[in-house]
Amino acid sequence: MNRQDAELLDAQDPLAPLRAFFSLPEGVVYLDGNSLGALPKATPEHIRRTVEQEWGHDLIASWNTAGWIDAPRRLGDRIAPWIGARSGEVLVADSTSVNLYKVMHAALQLQQGQRKVVVSERSNFPTDNYIAQSVVRAHGGELVLVDTPEDIPALLDDRCAVLMLTHVNYRTGRMHDMALLTRWAQQAGALAVWDLAHSAGAVPVDLLGSAADFAVGCSYKYLNGGPGAPAFVWAHPRHQGQVWQPLTGWLGHAAPFAFTPDYRPAPGIQQYQCGTPPIVAMAALESALDVFDTAQQLGGMAAIRAKSVALTEAFIAAVDAELPGVQVQSPRASAQRGSQVSLSVPSDVDAYAVVQALIARGVVGDFRDGDPPLLRFGFTPLYTRHTDVVDAVSALKDVLSSGDWRAPGFQRKGKVT
Amino acid sequence: MNRQDAELLDAQDPLAPLRAFFSLPEGVVYLDGNSLGALPKATPEHIRRTVEQEWGHDLIASWNTAGWIDAPRRLGDRIAPWIGARSGEVLVADSTSVNLYKVMHAALQLQQGQRKVVVSERSNFPTDNYIAQSVVRAHGGELVLVDTPEDIPALLDDRCAVLMLTHVNYRTGRMHDMALLTRWAQQAGALAVWDLAHSAGAVPVDLLGSAADFAVGCSYKYLNGGPGAPAFVWAHPRHQGQVWQPLTGWLGHAAPFAFTPDYRPAPGIQQYQCGTPPIVAMAALESALDVFDTAQQLGGMAAIRAKSVALTEAFIAAVDAELPGVQVQSPRASAQRGSQVSLSVPSDVDAYAVVQALIARGVVGDFRDGDPPLLRFGFTPLYTRHTDVVDAVSALKDVLSSGDWRAPGFQRKGKVT
Numbered sequence: 001m002n003r004q005d006a007e008l009l010d011a012q013d014p015l016a017p018l019r020a021f022f023s024l025p026e027g028v029v030y031l032d033g034n035s036l037g038a039l040p041k042a043t044p045e046h047i048r049r050t051v052e053q054e055w056g057h058d059l060i061a062s063w064n065t066a067g068w069i070d071a072p073r074r075l076g077d078r079i080a081p082w083i084g085a086r087s088g089e090v091l092v093a094d095s096t097s098v099n100l101y102k103v104m105h106a107a108l109q110l111q112q113g114q115r116k117v118v119v120s121e122r123s124n125f126p127t128d129n130y131i132a133q134s135v136v137r138a139h140g141g142e143l144v145l146v147d148t149p150e151d152i153p154a155l156l157d158d159r160c161a162v163l164m165l166t167h168v169n170y171r172t173g174r175m176h177d178m179a180l181l182t183r184w185a186q187q188a189g190a191l192a193v194w195d196l197a198h199s200a201g202a203v204p205v206d207l208l209g210s211a212a213d214f215a216v217g218c219s220y221k222y223l224n225g226g227p228g229a230p231a232f233v234w235a236h237p238r239h240q241g242q243v244w245q246p247l248t249g250w251l252g253h254a255a256p257f258a259f260t261p262d263y264r265p266a267p268g269i270q271q272y273q274c275g276t277p278p279i280v281a282m283a284a285l286e287s288a289l290d291v292f293d294t295a296q297q298l299g300g301m302a303a304i305r306a307k308s309v310a311l312t313e314a315f316i317a318a319v320d321a322e323l324p325g326v327q328v329q330s331p332r333a334s335a336q337r338g339s340q341v342s343l344s345v346p347s348d349v350d351a352y353a354v355v356q357a358l359i360a361r362g363v364v365g366d367f368r369d370g371d372p373p374l375l376r377f378g379f380t381p382l383y384t385r386h387t388d389v390v391d392a393v394s395a396l397k398d399v400l401s402s403g404d405w406r407a408p409g410f411q412r413k414g415k416v417t
Numbered sequence: 418m419n420r421q422d423a424e425l426l427d428a429q430d431p432l433a434p435l436r437a438f439f440s441l442p443e444g445v446v447y448l449d450g451n452s453l454g455a456l457p458k459a460t461p462e463h464i465r466r467t468v469e470q471e472w473g474h475d476l477i478a479s480w481n482t483a484g485w486i487d488a489p490r491r492l493g494d495r496i497a498p499w500i501g502a503r504s505g506e507v508l509v510a511d512s513t514s515v516n517l518y519k520v521m522h523a524a525l526q527l528q529q530g531q532r533k534v535v536v537s538e539r540s541n542f543p544t545d546n547y548i549a550q551s552v553v554r555a556h557g558g559e560l561v562l563v564d565t566p567e568d569i570p571a572l573l574d575d576r577c578a579v580l581m582l583t584h585v586n587y588r589t590g591r592m593h594d595m596a597l598l599t600r601w602a603q604q605a606g607a608l609a610v611w612d613l614a615h616s617a618g619a620v621p622v623d624l625l626g627s628a629a630d631f632a633v634g635c636s637y638k639y640l641n642g643g644p645g646a647p648a649f650v651w652a653h654p655r656h657q658g659q660v661w662q663p664l665t666g667w668l669g670h671a672a673p674f675a676f677t678p679d680y681r682p683a684p685g686i687q688q689y690q691c692g693t694p695p696i697v698a699m700a701a702l703e704s705a706l707d708v709f710d711t712a713q714q715l716g717g718m719a720a721i722r723a724k725s726v727a728l729t730e731a732f733i734a735a736v737d738a739e740l741p742g743v744q745v746q747s748p749r750a751s752a753q754r755g756s757q758v759s760l761s762v763p764s765d766v767d768a769y770a771v772v773q774a775l776i777a778r779g780v781v782g783d784f785r786d787g788d789p790p791l792l793r794f795g796f797t798p799l800y801t802r803h804t805d806v807v808d809a810v811s812a813l814k815d816v817l818s819s820g821d822w823r824a825p826g827f828q829r830k831g832k833v834t
Contacts, residue, residue: 023473032477039473044465047697051464055644056440056456059781060449068644095692097666098515122678127667127692130680134665138555145678220693227472227485227696248551249514250544259787261539261562263547275512275544276637279644280464281698364476370676 001314006386014299015307019383021291022224029363029388029395034170034198034340034378037224037288046287050280062279071282072230072251072273078289079223079232082301083196083215084206090234091269092285093277094247096197096218097127099233100164102245102272103214104135106235107162107191109243115161115189116141119152123370125170128195132164149176156188163190167205168198168338171368171376173312173330175203175338179210186211197221200232201292202308202339202381204301207234214239222339222380223292225285233272240268249274295382304381308339311379311389315341318393323400325349329374339379344372345400351375354399356410363395418731423803431716432724432798438708439641439800446780446805446812451587451615451757451795454641454705463704467697479696488699489647489668489690495706496640496649499718500613500632501623507651508686509702510694511664513614513635514544516650517581519662519689520631521552523652524579524608526660532578532606533558536569540787542587545612549581566593573605580607584622585615585755588785588793590729590747592620592755596627603628614638617649618709619725619756619798621718624651631656639756639797640709642702650689657685666691712799721798725756728796728806732758735810740817742766746791756796761789762817768792771816773827780812 001009010016023039024030030038054062063069076090083090093099108116118132122145132143141161146152156163163185168175182192192210196217199205201224207215215234219225244265250256251273254264265271295304316328319341329342345351351373355365358375365377377392399405418426427433440456441447447455471479480486493507500507510516525533535549539562549560558578563569573580580602585592599609609627613634616622618641624632632651636642661682667673668690671681682688712721733745736758746759762768768790772782775792782794794809816822 023469025474025476028476030476036472036477038476039468044468044473047464047468048461051456051461051643051701052440055453056461057442059442059445059447059455060453060783061776061781062644094511094515095666097692098511098664101664124678125667126670126673126676126678129678130665130667130670133680134661134663137661138663226468227479228693228698229695231692244551244554246551246555247515247518248547249512250542250547253543253547256543257786259543259785261541261543261546263550275514275648276645278646278695278698280701281645281695284468284697359478364478366477368676369674 001318001390003387003390006390009386013307014303015295015381017298018291018295019385021294022383024383027362029391031363031365031377031379031384031388031392033380034221034376035366036227037221037380038383040224040288040291042290043226043284043287047280047283050283068277068279071279072277073270075282075285075289076232076269079200082205082292083200083217083234084208085234086208089237089269090232091272092219092230092232092282093273094231096195096216096231097131098247099216099231099272100128100131100195101135102247103193103216103233103235104132104162104164105246106239106243107193107214108135108139108141110191110239111161115159117159118143118162118164119155119160120145120164121149121169122147123169123171124166125195125197128164128166152181153184156184156190158189160188160190162193164193166195166197168203168340170198171370171374172342173338173340175336178205178212182210182212198338198340202304204305212236219285223285224288226281229281229285230278233269235269235272241265245272247274251275291382307381308379309334311381311384311386312337312339312341314386315377315379315389315393318389319343322393322397329372339381340376342374342376344374349400350405350411352412353405353410357399357405357407358395361395361399363392418735418807420804420807423807426803430724431720432712434715435708435712436800436802438711441800444779446808448780448782448794448796448801448805448809450797451638451793452783453644454638454797455800457641457705457708459707460643460701460704464697464700467700485694485696488696489694490687492699492702492706493649493686496617499622499709500617500634500651501625502651503625506654506686507649508689509636509647509649509699510690511648513612513633513648514548515664516633516648516689517545517548517612518552519664520610520633520650520652521549521579521581523656523660523662524610524631525552525556525558527608527656528578532576534576535560535579535581536572536577537562537581538566539564540586540588541583542612542614545581545583569598570601573601573607575606577605577607579610581610583612583614585620585757587615588787588791589759590755590757592753595622595629599627599629615755615757619721621722629653636702640702641705643698646702647695647698650686652686652689658682662689664691668692708799724798725796726751728798728801728803729754729756729758731803732794732796732806732810735806736760739810739814746789756798757793759791759793761791766817767822769829770822770827774816774822774824775812778812778816780809
């Protein structure tokens, strides 16, 4: 694919109009939407109205008149169709880590102390494993981490309480088969908890179709809700009301404004709310979800997924063809890959410095240390063009062949400890 | 105090210039800053810059270049002097409820299972008691609630693990003696955990001087951080690093960017961070704290407290003089009162409807059900005038004498369940 081919593909792309919905800096190829999604153009005005009119002018009345109090459910309802859940089942609240804590405790409670082992991947995003460590500690259980997904089935035995996975791995972009792993876990008597941080808005997710048990996810990656935007949480309806989640804040109470001293969980997903919702942050997410309404009209998840696969396949093909020595560290089978491609460079090349040199050339990916150290590139289908793929590979080729990643300004300062 | 007296007092008020820092709607007497603080005028522009420049243009680089990653500590450092803590000891993160959960678990862990009773007030803000219920459940303990603060000392025995109090009661505005109760608790071998939701920015707080053990608080009341703004958490340095708090997210890790699979808590207050900080919400709080820098120059907490006492004393005096049958439900001794005054009306008057009729006249307080039902009025010293006191009492007198609170539009729809 040369640049002309890419331009032709962009011209034919049914999602191409969506790029104009985003405010992207001139001359930048932004391939880091898997870390922080770009700013939707409508967001600043939506925030301004929320802040100046609803907060500044209408003040406390806005909890009712502007629907602030319903925002966690309202935004949850808008995320629901993108993850295979129904209206009323999803809540926007807190951070992914905090929500994972809630559902992991709920899941272990459901096992009633009969099973206490949580199975996950060593390469899961660290916060997931840290939270799981804390939860198993509280339940007297154990966290068992596998080095490759192929080791999971053998651990799904009568000790396994929960299989906790991130659907798309943050390092490699490898995507699990949610329906299959959920079925295997449940056949063994375990529950399946899914982190959709790198899935929501980028790849098809069918929580109800997979009969998953619990899910959490992030809204500031492919959903473009803004830095540190609130996360979401889902519990299968069969589990709602069965157990207490431990973060028993007042807005998860059945009657929060009755101000009674005893906690009584709200029915349904509402009990997963804890404190007062962050309204300004939610305003940003709300306008980001407006873009998905338009995406729905332009072909919905089928179009998003098709474009994501096309972009990542084109990137992999170009890397193979033009960058000898650079290894693709993501699955080559598109069905096993999210909307991200990770690369490694030969061991005598400093991956960190390469990423910095690329950023200096206007191509923004990111670096994740580890074995091997990775260059990560996220291809957000809503605003990434085929020409971005061509330009990114071309820039990477320049950086490697020129050796300008060796410049002192691109070197890592100090050691990550 | 007539309106002329009030105008004279406003003219002499050293904090009077601060009102111009806030965007308050014309013709409104806003006495609900104890629920939602008013919008600082600089906040919309500060948010706009954060959103358009830092997020929209600089994207992921802003985690470093705009100091996003340090925001929880940077904002904590700016709150610290207002609560008697030192730089490096306070973290802005999550909600008050979530932070209370962290410190209550930490406190019970410090008691090593030797003591499991948590003592609090039945009239504490419900989320505090709900969170405590959850925590004692996890530790096999018990939550004991007193009906009056006078019953606390008898419960500080060798079973008491934690005395958990909100410094200023959300219903009555009663303010506890933090130093005295902390000392009594600690003399009995218990720990003292303080919720500063209704204190921070409004009344003097001296956590280190009181040798308190843990504290949490809210930034959207007297600190004016915006609806659902992130909360803060403090642990006495002697407790930092002694125990795990259970919400072990990646940003509380000693080396979050090393991405290691095992959790290792960061030293100091940093371990109380969990997930990714909500940057847009933090931008709002940051500009709200700028106003406190000016308040510091105009006399600091001494001036804030003096004005708060003057406003609440004037309000109580006017109620006593002009509103027969209306009872002051807040302590009359200023030393025992926060920056709030709660009233009750005769039982044949509907307190809810009175609040609605007052709001219709441009005087915004709020209603809290209970026994008795309360009319709450918060006097934020940064933007409340003495004339507001006069106008509020005058409006309340009109509402009661005219009986127009009986109008159908002011009645409560349905029952709070």
